[in-house]
Amino acid sequence: MNQFEFDQLLEKYLNGECTPEEIAFVEQWSENMLSMATSPLSVSEQQQMETQLWEKIQQTVGIKPFRWKPLALAASIVLLIGLGIKWYTWQDSPEHLIRESIASSNWGVIDLTNHSNKVQKLTLEDGSEVQLNPNSTISYPEHFGQKTRTVYLKGEAFFSIKRNPAKPFVVHTGELVTEVLGTSFTIKSYENAKAIEVLVRTGKVSVYERTKAENTRKNGVILTPNQKVIFEKESKKIIPSLVEEPVVIVPPVQPTQLIFEDAHLSQVLQRLKESYMIDFEIESDAFEHCVFTGDINDLPLHTQLNLVCKAVNASYEQRGTVIFLYGSGCK
Structure with a gap:
């Protein structure tokens, strides 16, 4: 954030247009500035400084003063404008x-x-x-x-x-x-x-x-x-x-976890879901009795899906964050 951008942020703050996160950001900065003060001001000194500060703020950022704004924040803003970033x-x-x-x-x-x-x-x-x-x-x-x-x-x-x-x-x-x-x-x-x-x-x-x-x-x-x-x-x-290349989020407990023998398609997809934390949906009852046999360990997800789909006569496509399987299924 450069000087110009921070000036814009301060102007938004004084106009009441900041998001909650931006408000927290400005006020945290204000607290840091206030902690650097060497000695407190008397009431009369505070009033005099407040008038001078708002005059300076109006000249610098071109906005009208809001008297409910804390004096400490106003002082911090002028210090920033005067001293730079x-x-x-x-x-x-x-x-x-x-x-x-x-x-x-x-x-x-x-x-x-x-x-x-x-x-x-x-x-x-x-x-x-x-x-x-x-x-x-x-x-x-x-x-x-x-x-x-x-x-x-x-x-x-x-x-x-x-x-x-x-x-x-x-x-x-x-x-x-x-x-x-x-x-x-x-x-x-x-x-x-x-x-x-x-x-x-x-x-x-x-x-x-x-x-x-x-x-x-x-x-x-x-x-x-x-x-x-x-x-x-x-x-x-x-x-x-x-993402373009999904990665395994939950590593297999055993090296043979993605080796299947006559496993139902739903079981294979459930194992992939547990590994990648990706949802899979089967669009047809034609896959109800389909099984898959093969070792798909240590392969990219799309390669794994291609092998599974080829075995059960299916295709797949991604829609949003879900992968759908469709096709004529097993005979």
């Missing part, structure tokens, strides 16, 4: 970080950009890990708030989140919000791309369109492992699907 950036060498400071003031928000040609890894305050792709930027507070762990992403990153049921991890990517308690997932959100993509590896992820109205979430889905969602920026459509 500190940010960090990676150099090409993955072993080093170069700190670039516009001002000596540490107001608690870090802006990291990967300028190298390799994926860069970082560990956040809560122990969560992020793998940031080249030409991508992540913004996050040095200290997370009491209710959420909120970060902002431009570009692509893989997140492995430390589980904390009391404090959800929230990733803002343009108009899309991804919220988790503890899981691993990838987000692709490039400015010039027509869509935002979220792919889940483990756990469960809530993905929804950002809305100005508080306590309102519209146009959202819940994703589980091997599922993904594509958010089309222009149409505002959220399209759930499966």
Whole structure:
């Protein structure tokens, strides 16, 4: 998040247009700024400063003052506008970080950009890990708030989140919000791309369109492992699907678990469902007595399905996050 973007966020806050996550982000920053104060002000000094602060705010961001806003936040905003933003950036060498400071003031928000040609890894305050792709930027507070762990992403990153049921991890990517308690997932959100993509590896992820109205979430889905969602920026459509190459989520207890001998088709599909956490549906009673014999261990899912379908005279297709089997079945 650069100076211009943060100025926009502050203006939204003062106009009462922020989402709950954005409100928490600004107020956490305000608390960090307030903790740096060296001495308290008297009542008369506070009143005098309040008048001066609102005059400065109106001149800077061009909005009308709201007297119910906390003085501490107003002071923090003016400090930010006056002192500028500190940010960090990676150099090409993955072993080093170069700190670039516009001002000596540490107001608690870090802006990291990967300028190298390799994926860069970082560990956040809560122990969560992020793998940031080249030409991508992540913004996050040095200290997370009491209710959420909120970060902002431009570009692509893989997140492995430390589980904390009391404090959800929230990733803002343009108009899309991804919220988790503890899981691993990838987000692709490039400015010039027509869509935002979220792919889940483990756990469960809530993905929804950002809305100005508080306590309102519209146009959202819940994703589980091997599922993904594509958010089309222009149409505002959220399209759930499966990842291109599903991987086994629950490893077989025994190496022979995916070796079948005269196993009913429903049993084979149930085993695949347990391994990949993907739903399968049979569309015809013609497969009721179909059986499968074969070893499909250590094969990609689509290869496994091709072998099973060939044996029972079936075809399959993916519709959303479910795989359907259809055909004439066994004779």
